[in-house]
Amino acid sequence: xxxxxxxxxxxxxxxxxxxxxxxxxxxxxxxxxxxxxxxxxxxxxxxxxxxxxxxxxxxxxxxxxxxxxxxxxxxxxxxxxxxxxxxxxxxxxxxxxxxxxxxxxxxxxxxxxxxxxxxxxxxxxxxxxxxxxxxxxxxxxxxxxxxxxxxxxxxxxxxxxxxxxxxxxxxxxxxxxxxxxxxxxxxxxxxxxxxxxxxxxxxxxxxxxxxxxxxxxxxxxxxxxxxxxxxxxxxxxxxxxxxxxxxxxxxxxxxxxxxxxxxxxxxxxxxxxxxxxxxxxxxxxxxxxxxxxxxxxxxxxxxxxxxxxxxxxxxxxxxxxxxxxxxxxxxxxxxxxxxxxxxxxxxxxxxxxxxxxxxxxxxxxxxxxxxxxxxxxxxxxxxxxxxxxxxxxxxxxxxxxxxxxxxxxxxxxxxxxxxxxxxxxxxxxxxxxxxxxxxxxxxxxxxxxxxxxxxxxxxxxxxxxxxxx
Numbered sequence: 001x002x003x004x005x006x007x008x009x010x011x012x013x014x015x016x017x018x019x020x021x022x023x024x025x026x027x028x029x030x031x032x033x034x035x036x037x038x039x040x041x042x043x044x045x046x047x048x049x050x051x052x053x054x055x056x057x058x059x060x061x062x063x064x065x066x067x068x069x070x071x072x073x074x075x076x077x078x079x080x081x082x083x084x085x086x087x088x089x090x091x092x093x094x095x096x097x098x099x100x101x102x103x104x105x106x107x108x109x110x111x112x113x114x115x116x117x118x119x120x121x122x123x124x125x126x127x128x129x130x131x132x133x134x135x136x137x138x139x140x141x142x143x144x145x146x147x148x149x150x151x152x153x154x155x156x157x158x159x160x161x162x163x164x165x166x167x168x169x170x171x172x173x174x175x176x177x178x179x180x181x182x183x184x185x186x187x188x189x190x191x192x193x194x195x196x197x198x199x200x201x202x203x204x205x206x207x208x209x210x211x212x213x214x215x216x217x218x219x220x221x222x223x224x225x226x227x228x229x230x231x232x233x234x235x236x237x238x239x240x241x242x243x244x245x246x247x248x249x250x251x252x253x254x255x256x257x258x259x260x261x262x263x264x265x266x267x268x269x270x271x272x273x274x275x276x277x278x279x280x281x282x283x284x285x286x287x288x289x290x291x292x293x294x295x296x297x298x299x300x301x302x303x304x305x306x307x308x309x310x311x312x313x314x315x316x317x318x319x320x321x322x323x324x325x326x327x328x329x330x331x332x333x334x335x336x337x338x339x340x341x342x343x344x345x346x347x348x349x350x351x352x353x354x355x356x357x358x359x360x361x362x363x364x365x366x367x368x369x370x371x372x373x374x375x376x377x378x379x380x381x382x383x384x385x386x387x388x389x390x391x392x393x394x395x396x397x398x399x400x401x402x403x404x405x406x407x408x409x410x411x412x413x414x415x416x417x418x419x420x421x422x423x424x425x426x427x428x429x430x431x432x433x434x435x436x437x438x439x440x441x442x443x444x445x446x447x448x449x450x451x452x453x454x455x456x457x458x459x460x461x462x463x464x465x466x467x468x469x
Contacts, residue, residue, distance in 0.1 A: 145204070146296065146374045147254040173203050176210070183213060195386060199434060202382045208297040214385040215309040217302065226301045229273040238283050242271050249288045253374075256292060266295055270304050277304075278311065281320040286362070289369035293381060314389055319365050328469050330364055331356035332454040333447055335465045337393055341440050342401050344408060352414045355468050359421040363396055372425045379430055390444055391437070398437035399424040 142150040161169070179186045179194060186194040202210050212218075246264045250256045255263035270291050275283040287307065294303035311317040318326025334356055338346040348354075362370055367384065369377055383391050400407075403420050410416035457463045 141254070143254055144375075146378075148250075148374055149252045149254065149257070169203065172197075172200075173206070176203055176206055180206070180210070180213070195383075198382050198386045199438065201379050204378075207378065207382070208302075211294075211297065211381065211385050212302060212306065215306055216313060217305045217309050220308050220312060221305050225277070226273060226304050229276050230269075232276045234272050234276055238275050239272065241285070242268060242275070242283055242288075245285060245288050249292050253292075253296075255296060263292075263295065266300050266303075267292055270295070270300050270307070274304055274307055278308070278317075281311065281317060284320040284365070286365040286370070287320070289366050293369055293377065314384075316389075324365075327357075327361070327364065328458070329451055329454045331360065331469050332458075332465050333450040334360060334393060334396060335468055336450045337397060337442070337446075338400070341397055341442075342404065345400050345404055348407055348410075349417070350468065352417055354414060354417050354421075357469075358418065359424075360396060363399075364392065367392065368395065368425065373428060376428050376430045376433065379434070390442065390447055393447065394437040394440060394442055395433070397440055397442075398433055399428075401436055402428075402433065 144150060175197065179197070246256075246267060247259060249264075249267060253263070256267065258264065267288060271283055271288060274287070274291075275281075290310070291303055291307055294306045298306070311320070315326070318324070319330075335346070338349070368380055372380070380391070380395055403424055406420045407417060410420065457466055460466055
């Protein structure tokens with residue numbers, strides 16, 4: 001602080017003075033002499049006044065007096081040889097002046113002390129404003145249960161659970177704890193029960209553990225490899241792209257919103273280490289959103305091996321390899337499924353030249369994680385990690401089906417269709433979405449059949465579906 005340290009001013013305790021007796025030359029210390037006889041003799045009074053005068057001189061304070069008491073005091077000192085009567089008269093006057101001056105000095109000291117404290121406080125407030133103190137407590141920002149900022153103009157409010165809802169959540173927790181304890185049984189002979197409960201949603205507090213269980217993360221885990229990758233040099237070109245994408249990944253989420261904050265550093269660590277670990281894929285835009293989903297529930301090392309599990313167990317690697325070899329096959333399968341389950345939309349898209357790469361690339365590569373509401377997204381991740389990539393086709397069809405009326409009413413052709421496609425992932429009712437998605441009689445055999453068919457006809461430009469790729 002410019003004016004010294006707050007709280008350490010040279011305050012002097014103020015003695016209480018009986019102001020009624022100042023004019024009579026009588027000084028009484030009411031703090032220290034409460035038990036002393038007020039009628040003290042003359043010599044004691046003179047000695048006390050003399051001591052008081054010496055204290056005042058030692059403090060060397062400058063006093064402004066309306067009656068020029070300093071001059072009268074000096075005149076007293078210069079006339080030491082005057083007669084006793086004059087001396088006694090001046091002593092009486094000096095007693096009055098000294099007592100008044102002493103009171104004024106102490107009042108001045110008290111005022112200066114208060115002013116110094118006020119200045120110190122002002123300086124502290126100014127310093128706080130300079131470091132932008134008011135913007136520091138992010139915890140005051142309203143967020144939903146997943147840490148996403150609720151906009152001021154949004155009607156969304158943090159949910160408060162009723163007693164009945166809390167009891168229902170507790171009951172579900174007990175069921176899930178039992179299934180986890182007996183996971184081997186539920187993943188085989190009782191799989192239908194596990195699947196049914198997963199489609200209703202995994203309790204959020206158990207998602208981290210259950211997701212890793214479903215993904216068989218431990219099967220792909222290698223001890224210490226994650227930390228060892230820190231010492232491996234990352235290609236400058238890849239590093240530049242990763243850093244550029246950090247700000248684009250969930251900027252409205254508290255975990256990732258701060259530039260180079262804790263969440264962005266974690267995200268960078270996982271993405272950079274994985275690009276060094278899996279040199280075949282390296283880093284591809286879209287990975288960041290998937291990893292960010294995992295980081296909201298688990299640490300960096302677990303997120304790293306969850307990503308690796310997606311590549312190997314769920315065969316996502318083909319979507320990230322150079323030239324994206326699996327992407328066109330996925331489009332081929334999706335077109336066949338559209339023709340079978342949403343034929344009106346399929347014919348409209350075909351007529352207007354709307355091809356899958358124009359609307360489905362991001363859905364597939366990012367697993368819907370870029371634009372979908374997070375509460376809906378984690379429900380999709382629940383079933384995807386249990387049932388595999390088949391559910392991605394289910395939800396792609398469902399998103400289109402839910403917008404069927406708008407597609408068919410499109411007046412501006414491709415422009416209107418593209419706009420509606422971009423809105424497919426907005427304001428989705430999760431229960432209705434799941435009802436539609438799992439209402440399709442879609443089988444794994446169908447997907448395999450169309451996939452094998454693609455491998456045979458992928459070079460045939462006369463094929464109805466190959467032409468739309």
